[in-house]
Amino acid sequence: MSADTGTATGSEASRIHNIGYRSYDGVRLGRSYARRSLYSQSLRGAFGLGRSAKSKVLPMLLCGVMCLVALIIVAVAMAAPTMTKLPVRYTSFAIYLQAVIGLFVASQAPQSVSRDLRFKSVPLYFSRPIERVDYVLAKFGAMASALLVLTGLPLVILYVGALLAKFDFADQTKWFGQGMVSVALLSVLFAGLGLVVAALTPRRGFGVAAVIAVLTITYGAVSTVQGIAWTTGSAGAVSWLGLFSPITLIDGVQTAFLGASSAFPGGEGPGAAAGVVYLLVVLALVAGSYAVLMRRYRRVGL
Amino acid sequence: MTVIATERLTMRFPRVTALDRLSLDIGPGVTGLVGSNGAGKSTLIKILLGLSPATEGRAAVLGLDVATEGAAIRERVGYMPEHDCLPPDVSATEFVVHMARMSGLPPTAARERTADTLRHVGLYEERYRPIGGYSTGMKQRVKLAQALVHDPKLVLLDEPTNGLDPVGRDDMLALIRRVHSDFGISVLVTSHLLGELERTCDHVVVIDGGALLRSSSTSDFTRTTTTLAVEVTDSDEHPDGTDALRGALTAAGVTFLGRDGLDGEGLPGAGHILLLEATGEDTYDLVRDSVAGLGLGLVRMEQRRHHIAEVFRNGAAPQAAVPAAAGAGQQKGSGRDER
Numbered sequence: 001m002s003a004d005t006g007t008a009t010g011s012e013a014s015r016i017h018n019i020g021y022r023s024y025d026g027v028r029l030g031r032s033y034a035r036r037s038l039y040s041q042s043l044r045g046a047f048g049l050g051r052s053a054k055s056k057v058l059p060m061l062l063c064g065v066m067c068l069v070a071l072i073i074v075a076v077a078m079a080a081p082t083m084t085k086l087p088v089r090y091t092s093f094a095i096y097l098q099a100v101i102g103l104f105v106a107s108q109a110p111q112s113v114s115r116d117l118r119f120k121s122v123p124l125y126f127s128r129p130i131e132r133v134d135y136v137l138a139k140f141g142a143m144a145s146a147l148l149v150l151t152g153l154p155l156v157i158l159y160v161g162a163l164l165a166k167f168d169f170a171d172q173t174k175w176f177g178q179g180m181v182s183v184a185l186l187s188v189l190f191a192g193l194g195l196v197v198a199a200l201t202p203r204r205g206f207g208v209a210a211v212i213a214v215l216t217i218t219y220g221a222v223s224t225v226q227g228i229a230w231t232t233g234s235a236g237a238v239s240w241l242g243l244f245s246p247i248t249l250i251d252g253v254q255t256a257f258l259g260a261s262s263a264f265p266g267g268e269g270p271g272a273a274a275g276v277v278y279l280l281v282v283l284a285l286v287a288g289s290y291a292v293l294m295r296r297y298r299r300v301g302l
Numbered sequence: 303m304t305v306i307a308t309e310r311l312t313m314r315f316p317r318v319t320a321l322d323r324l325s326l327d328i329g330p331g332v333t334g335l336v337g338s339n340g341a342g343k344s345t346l347i348k349i350l351l352g353l354s355p356a357t358e359g360r361a362a363v364l365g366l367d368v369a370t371e372g373a374a375i376r377e378r379v380g381y382m383p384e385h386d387c388l389p390p391d392v393s394a395t396e397f398v399v400h401m402a403r404m405s406g407l408p409p410t411a412a413r414e415r416t417a418d419t420l421r422h423v424g425l426y427e428e429r430y431r432p433i434g435g436y437s438t439g440m441k442q443r444v445k446l447a448q449a450l451v452h453d454p455k456l457v458l459l460d461e462p463t464n465g466l467d468p469v470g471r472d473d474m475l476a477l478i479r480r481v482h483s484d485f486g487i488s489v490l491v492t493s494h495l496l497g498e499l500e501r502t503c504d505h506v507v508v509i510d511g512g513a514l515l516r517s518s519s520t521s522d523f524t525r526t527t528t529t530l531a532v533e534v535t536d537s538d539e540h541p542d543g544t545d546a547l548r549g550a551l552t553a554a555g556v557t558f559l560g561r562d563g564l565d566g567e568g569l570p571g572a573g574h575i576l577l578l579e580a581t582g583e584d585t586y587d588l589v590r591d592s593v594a595g596l597g598l599g600l601v602r603m604e605q606r607r608h609h610i611a612e613v614f615r616n617g618a619a620p621q622a623a624v625p626a627a628a629g630a631g632q633q634k635g636s637g638r639d640e641r
Contacts (some may be wrong), residue, residue: 021422022487024415024453028406037403050392052432107438124448127351127381128404129373186481 035134038125042142045151055111057279059175063150066097070154081154085171086162090179093158093262094151094186098247101190102215105143109194110207112139118202122297132289136293143195147187155179165198186250189282190215192289193246199296218245223265230265239270243281252278304365305330305333305456305488306350307356311347311359313512321512324361328490332482334506334520335492335500336354342512343492347458351376364455368582377406378458380487384464387445390434394425394444404450409445412451419447422485423477435620439470440614446477450487457481459491463498475502486541501605532589535599543598544574550592551578557584580605 038169040052047063048056070093077086094101116122125135163169176260198207222245229237242248242264254260258276261267270278306328313321337343348354350363352372361368385478388397395416402412420429423443428436433444442462449457462478463471479502483489493499499506500520508515516600538559540546548558559577580586586603593600 019479022418023486024411028452029408030377031373034406035403035409037400041403050396055391115389120383120387121389123383124387124401125404126353126383127376127379127383128401129377129406132405133541157523164508166606213468225634 019081030136031129031131034128034130035138038130038135038138038202039142039145042112042139043145046112046142046146048104057106058107058152062100062107063153065100066150066154067157069093069097069102070157070161071074073221074158074165077167078165083165085167085169086158089260090155090159090175090257092159092263093179093250094183095247095263096155096250099216099220101147101151101186102212105147105190105194105215106208106211109143109191109198109211110204111197112143113195114202114204116208117199132294132297135144136297140191140290140293144193147191148184150185151183152180156185158185160236175259178254178260179284182250182254182258182260185253185282186247188286189246189250190291192286196289196292196296198292215246219247221245222248226265235268238264238266239268239274242270243278246285249278249282249285303330304328304362304364306333306361306490308346309359311346311349311361312357313342313349313354314357321349321356322512324509324512325515326507326517327457328505328507330488331483331504332489332491332502333498334503335490336494336496336499336506336507337492337515338494338508341509343493343509344460345512346447346509347381347460347490347492350458351379351381351394355407380452380454382445382449382457382462383460383490384460386441388433388441391432393432394420394429394436394440394447398444398448402449402451407452410473415451415453416447419451420444421478423447424448424473438465439467440472442466442470442474442544443477446474446481450485454487458489459489461492461494463493463495471498476501500625502567528585529604530578530585530601530603530605531601532578532593533574533601534593534596535601537596537598540596540598543596544576547589547598548576548619550596551576551629555618565624575602 044050047059049069072088073088077083088096116125122135126132130138144220155176159172162172162176193214194211197210201207201210202258222241226238229235229241239252242252248264251260251263252270253275255262256278257265257271260269262269270273304327306326308324308326311321311324311326312319323341324346335343336438342580345354348497349356349361349368352363352375355369364378366375368375392400396418400410400421402415403409407415420443423446424514425443425447428440433441436444446459446462449459459478463474466474476500478489478491481489482504491499492504493515495590496506496508503520505517505519507517534543534547536543552558557579559579578585578589589603590600
């Protein structure tokens with residue numbers, strides 16, 4: 001081992017250049033750079049980039065499904081000569097494809113946080129300039145951004161398709177904007193919930209199952225109870241029941257503020273007043289997720 | 303210049319006092335921090351990284367206060383944890399590059415430094431394979447590499463030889479030695495084995511129950527406690543080679559500490575290992591010349607490692623206890639531990 005670090009010996013002609021250990025005198029970019037690096041690494045990781053070929057399959061497949069559906073919708077819109085707008089609203093797209101989004105969160109949130117916990121890499125981060133808040137923000141931001149890519153990309157496809165089909169520019173732009181706001185909210189909410197569940201379960205398998213459970217069981221329960229409430233004639237309860245599952249929360253907010261048509265039974269979403277409650281609950285959940293993550297990492301720091 | 307300075311550093315948890323008014327002054331070089339499990343080594347490291355505030359007292363690393371300048375310390379210090387900390391599904395290169403960037407190195411520099419550092423710790427082609435397939439020794443090297451990749455001024459190594467076989471242990475210790483001698487990086491290395499740090503470190507600090515038990519340069523330790531174990535073969539001329547050598551060495555004025563194997567009856571070589579006190583390089587030469595002069599075969603000549611327990615015994619009666627402890631303290635298996 002010492003052979004490769006020996007100092008240069010011999011005459012000038014036969015000198016062996018051995019650089020040995022070189023110290024680093026370059027710049028050290030500090031905390032915010034480290035946070036950005038962690039963010040981009042986590043964001044790329046959510047799509048399997050920089051990871052093994054196997055781990056690229058699922059996220060890429062899910063992303064492909066989302067885009068494919070959007071392309072089909074565009075194709076239909078272009079093929080039908082009588083259409084004046086897209087057959088699917090921008091705001092409805094994510095609601096229809098919520099299972100795909102749920103699978104993405106369930107598979108990638110544990111990958112993002114459980115891995116560091118399970119293999120105890122977290123101390124390596126906290127023995128470096130970044131702090132707990134940087135770690136949590138980077139992971140949260142990366143997951144939300146990944147979801148925004150997943151849900152926003154098909155909307156962009158729809159929008160471009162709509163413009164190519166020469167639909168009304170002003171209308172399309174307005175609806176597209178509303179759709180983007182809606183999926184941005186959805187991304188942050190789902191990222192927060194997914195990461196919290198994943199961070200509480202160091203075993204990745206449990207994390208995947210737990211995230212799916214949180215997203216689908218609550219939705220199943222809420223829509224069942226809503227259905228019962230609707231058929232028994234208590235339409236007022238329907239809009240309030242939507243507060244208890246993530247996807248119906250988003251549905252409620254966009255129905256109240258973003259011109260969406262609700263997927264609730266009867267198509268009656270919350271009005272503006274109830275919408276404020278929906279929005280507050282969404283924001284509270286996001287803030288709560290952040291707080292839980294911060295707490296979680298206080299306990300594992302080294 | 304002081305690398306680490308602590309002043310009456312105290313850390314109390316609700317049920318236990320992990321550090322008790324610990325005052326240290328550690329200079330550049332390789333410093334061993336020795337203590338039994340739960341002696342407060344990891345707590346001290348955590349405080350030195352500025353990650354948990356001490357209950358009382360002060361500490362400074364590289365002249366930076368741990369309480370207020372933690373981030374600046376962590377930029378200049380490397381840390382290698384005791385436990386596993388490597389994800390199995392990425393390659394060593396990818397992982398160390400990522401960690402370099404976490405330390406603030408720009409992307410290009412991170413790649414260059416990673417390639418350099420992995421080469422220096424002795425990982426070559428395998429660095430492109432996923433870490434999951436590595437041996438324990440290779441994983442320890444990756445852990446060391448991630449602590450060195452940002453060229454820190456000081457590295458804190460928590461039990462780097464844990465889980466390694468004797469050869470891996472010696473390799474790791476040699477590597478740690480090089481971290482200072484070739485790379486110019488100061489090292490604080492913890493262990494619960496005093497013996498293995500003895501040859502690697504310039505200075506050894508022994509703590510127990512969070513308090514300082516002993517702090518001295520390694521030469522102090524070795525001067526008083528180096529025990530040399532010698533085993534020779536018998537020859538036709540000297541049917542009892544051990545006795546012949548003993549006679550020759552006694553004549554040359556070497557102090558004998560006893561014969562090994564009194565508690566190891568039945569083991570190969572039991573009773574045939576001479577323990578003598580090495581006063582310096584001369585003793586080694588003397589043994590070599592005497593064995594050669596008698597025409598015997600030298601089976602082994604090695605330094606006996608001392609267990610942390612001996613320091614505790616010595617602590618009670620520093621002067622008197624040393625030869626006795628060394629003579630009586632041949633722990634079972636210590637000979638095998640050596641190679």
